[in-house]
Amino acid sequence: MSGQPYALRDAAAVITLDNPPVNGLGHALRSAIVAAVDAAQADPAVKAIVLVGAGKLFSGGADIREFNTPKASAEPTLHTVIRVVESSAKPVVAAIAGHCMGGGLELSLACHYRVASPDALLGLPEVKIGLLPGAGGTQRLPRAVGVETALNMIVSGNPVPAEQLRDTALVDRIVEGDLLPGALAFAREVADKRPLPRVRDRPAVEPNAEAFFQFARNTVAAVAKNFPAPGKCVDAVAASVSKPFEDGLKYERELFLQLIQSPESRALRHAFFGERAASKIPDVAADTPTRKVESVAVIGAGTMGGGIAMNFLNAGIPVTILEMKQEALDRGLATIRRNYESSVKRGKLTADKLEERMALLKPTLSYDDLRAADLLIEAVFEEMGVKEAVFRKLDEVAKPGAILATNTSTLDVNRIAAATKRPQDVVGMHFFSPANVMKLLEVVRGAKTAKDVLATVMQVAKKIRKTAVVSGVCDGFIGNRMVEQYLRQALFLLEEGAAPQQVDRAMEKFGMAMGPFRMSDLAGNDIGWAIRKRRYVERPHFVYSRVADRLCEQGRFGQKTGAGWYRYEAGRRDAIPDPKVDEIIAAYRKEKGIAPRRIDDAEIVERCVYALANEGARILEEGIAARASDIDMVYLTGYGFPLHRGGPMLYADMAGLYNVVRSMRRFEADPHGDPSFWKPAPLLAKLAAEGRNFND
Numbered sequence: 001m002s003g004q005p006y007a008l009r010d011a012a013a014v015i016t017l018d019n020p021p022v023n024g025l026g027h028a029l030r031s032a033i034v035a036a037v038d039a040a041q042a043d044p045a046v047k048a049i050v051l052v053g054a055g056k057l058f059s060g061g062a063d064i065r066e067f068n069t070p071k072a073s074a075e076p077t078l079h080t081v082i083r084v085v086e087s088s089a090k091p092v093v094a095a096i097a098g099h100c101m102g103g104g105l106e107l108s109l110a111c112h113y114r115v116a117s118p119d120a121l122l123g124l125p126e127v128k129i130g131l132l133p134g135a136g137g138t139q140r141l142p143r144a145v146g147v148e149t150a151l152n153m154i155v156s157g158n159p160v161p162a163e164q165l166r167d168t169a170l171v172d173r174i175v176e177g178d179l180l181p182g183a184l185a186f187a188r189e190v191a192d193k194r195p196l197p198r199v200r201d202r203p204a205v206e207p208n209a210e211a212f213f214q215f216a217r218n219t220v221a222a223v224a225k226n227f228p229a230p231g232k233c234v235d236a237v238a239a240s241v242s243k244p245f246e247d248g249l250k251y252e253r254e255l256f257l258q259l260i261q262s263p264e265s266r267a268l269r270h271a272f273f274g275e276r277a278a279s280k281i282p283d284v285a286a287d288t289p290t291r292k293v294e295s296v297a298v299i300g301a302g303t304m305g306g307g308i309a310m311n312f313l314n315a316g317i318p319v320t321i322l323e324m325k326q327e328a329l330d331r332g333l334a335t336i337r338r339n340y341e342s343s344v345k346r347g348k349l350t351a352d353k354l355e356e357r358m359a360l361l362k363p364t365l366s367y368d369d370l371r372a373a374d375l376l377i378e379a380v381f382e383e384m385g386v387k388e389a390v391f392r393k394l395d396e397v398a399k400p401g402a403i404l405a406t407n408t409s410t411l412d413v414n415r416i417a418a419a420t421k422r423p424q425d426v427v428g429m430h431f432f433s434p435a436n437v438m439k440l441l442e443v444v445r446g447a448k449t450a451k452d453v454l455a456t457v458m459q460v461a462k463k464i465r466k467t468a469v470v471s472g473v474c475d476g477f478i479g480n481r482m483v484e485q486y487l488r489q490a491l492f493l494l495e496e497g498a499a500p501q502q503v504d505r506a507m508e509k510f511g512m513a514m515g516p517f518r519m520s521d522l523a524g525n526d527i528g529w530a531i532r533k534r535r536y537v538e539r540p541h542f543v544y545s546r547v548a549d550r551l552c553e554q555g556r557f558g559q560k561t562g563a564g565w566y567r568y569e570a571g572r573r574d575a576i577p578d579p580k581v582d583e584i585i586a587a588y589r590k591e592k593g594i595a596p597r598r599i600d601d602a603e604i605v606e607r608c609v610y611a612l613a614n615e616g617a618r619i620l621e622e623g624i625a626a627r628a629s630d631i632d633m634v635y636l637t638g639y640g641f642p643l644h645r646g647g648p649m650l651y652a653d654m655a656g657l658y659n660v661v662r663s664m665r666r667f668e669a670d671p672h673g674d675p676s677f678w679k680p681a682p683l684l685a686k687l688a689a690e691g692r693n694f695n696d
């Protein structure tokens with residue numbers, strides 16, 4: 001290009017947005033665009049300018065790698081680029097293929113014309129990270145596509161195909177076939193037309209503005225309860241109608257700055273980056289070769305085995321499922337079919353697809369049928385002896401290089417691996433129930449698990465659309481190890497004076513999908529009881545409230561027995577407070593000589609969430625989790641922790657670790673419960689003393 005920042009083609013300066021993988025508008029690219037537009041102004045051979053994306057897309061918007069760095073706001077900012085493009089004396093044509101998102105769409109709206117491939121996707125997804133489009137999107141889009149369409153796009157954040165926008169000023173021409181020649185032909189046609197059309201000069205019209213925006217505000221308030229961004233999007237779009245363009249831009253800026261400082265946006269951005277970070281394992285290079293996984297075997301067709309199998313069937317991967325007895329196999333298959341049938345009834349799946357998926361499933365009673373499988377996942381009873389026997393068998397039949405995974409929730413993956421002669425091929429794949437629905441997959445890394453096995457499992461997780469988080473081997477891995485402390489604390493709260501429904505209500509108001517007692521009733525109180533009985537022996541120095549044991553001694557295992565912390569009516573899941581539970585708790589307090597006191601909701605939330613964060617800190621310092629955001633991803637995707645709070649570790653960060661430790665000292669001084677519980681984990685104490693965060 002001989003030093004020229006653009007390619008001259010047919011009297012048009014072609015400026016290519018080139019910043020893989022998504023042509024993010026990072027600082028270098030922004031500078032290059034300004035330099036190229038300036039040079040094109042000065043070049044008498046240039047009659048028009050065409051902006052086009054390198055590769056298959058226009059631009060994915062801001063370069064997320066620059067987030068939270070000085071480069072993000074360094075000049076030329078996107079605002080400057082937009083001003084330079086919009087005020088060009090020569091027509092600028094955006095040639096849009098593939099994704100044109102966020103800042104990419106805002107940039108194209110500043111161009112004088114836009115041509116697009118029919119399947120190009122245009123959208124402003126900022127709301128999904130708790131923001132609004134802050135570079136004029138809320139003011140220009142309504143002027144280009146109409147107020148209602150713009151509002152829908154901005155509030156939902158969902159992209160729209162160019163084809164659907166062909167009759168609007170956003171898409172001046174749909175180009176079938178090769179985009180660039182089409183864009184150049186268009187540029188030739190408009191090269192001499194003056195004045196240059198600008199989206200900002202168009203009116204944004206809504207005849208019944210007041211009623212329209214009030215209706216929009218009500219609708220948004222009802223669905224976006226915990227998030228301020230959608231409401232602010234409505235306000236910003238309303239300003240495009242009620243204010244002159246420049247005032248609207250200023251107002252958009254104001255709202256943007258408010259949102260970027262909101263805890264909800266911080267939480268959403270944390271989750272957005274946390275999801276990406278979790279897929280990277282610090283000592284496993286991104287280019288580690290992976291093993292091929294084209295067929296899967298599942299051992300055990302119970303609750304988990306069936307759900308696990310469905311994940312692979314949904315992804316078009318054939319599954320062989322093994323059971324010990326024909327009846328169990330039939331039952332497992334019938335459950336899978338029933339699950340799919342209910343999706344068909346709800347209109348989520350076609351009858352053909354159901355049959356297609358079932359055809360990929362091969363039931364068997366013979367280990368011989370597992371010889372060809374690339375990945376074998378065990379989901380049999382939670383007993384070490386049974387698991388060891390299964391793994392010995394898998395070691396005999398699995399082909400060399402096959403990955404052997406266990407879905408154990410509590411057992412030592414290293415011991416399971418030691419039952420084979422190939423511990424490097426053994427890994428934990430801890431799915432959550434219902435396994436075909438829950439997003440979380442804890443990938444448990446054994447002491448000998450090979451790096452390519454980990455890399456492969458992370459890739460498989462993506463294919464079956466799970467959020468995979470790597471955990472080291474420890475009792476309960478990341479999620480259940482933390483939840484044990486959370487539940488322990490919830491039980492202390494009962495002893496000291498709270499009722500189960502008060503604790504649940506406080507935690508649900510905080511945003512948990514389910515309070516700890518409703519959750520225990522769903523999971524089965526007998527499971528926690530079994531764990532506690534083990535703990536009484538293994539950890540005799542730990543104080544546990546025995547109040548839950550009293551409940552279990554009466555057979556109150558939760559929903560499955562019709563009674564637990566609540567009672568349940570046949571066929572219904574509503575948790576109904578039960579005076580019998582109050583009696584059990586009152587009798588327990590009496591026996592222990594505890595005079596109940598009033599506990600407020602704020603104390604309930606602090607104690608339960610800080611119990612999680614403190615154990616999370618131990619998990620971090622032991623290296624069980626690689627980063628705090630991994631722990632948060634476990635809680636957001638597997639434990640119903642509220643997204644707008646960002647996870648227990650970010651919540652603690654936002655409260656300030658200094659304040660967290662202060663609260664813990666206060667709880668420690670309380671004569672009730674277990675004072676040793678509140679000893680801050682060394683990492684937490686250290687970070688708090690240094691004024692730092694878990695997520696620094």
Ligand SMILES: NC(=O)c1ccc[n+]([C@@H]2O[C@H](COP(=O)([O-])OP(=O)(O)OC[C@H]3O[C@@H](n4cnc5c(N)ncnc54)[C@H](O)[C@@H]3O)[C@@H](O)[C@H]2O)c1
Pocket residue numbers: 299300301302303304305322323324328379380381382383386390407408409410430431432433
């Ligand atoms: N249920 C949950 O919420 C949950 C969540 C995560 C992990 N897990 C783990 O998943 C595993 C399975 O749990 P589940 O809830 O599906 O239990 P389940 O009792 O519903 O299913 C276990 C199945 O394994 C079969 N089985 C037992 N021994 C076998 C053998 N030797 N060969 C072949 N099949 C055998 C049984 O017939 C049964 O159908 C356990 O390790 C459990 O800890 C369970």
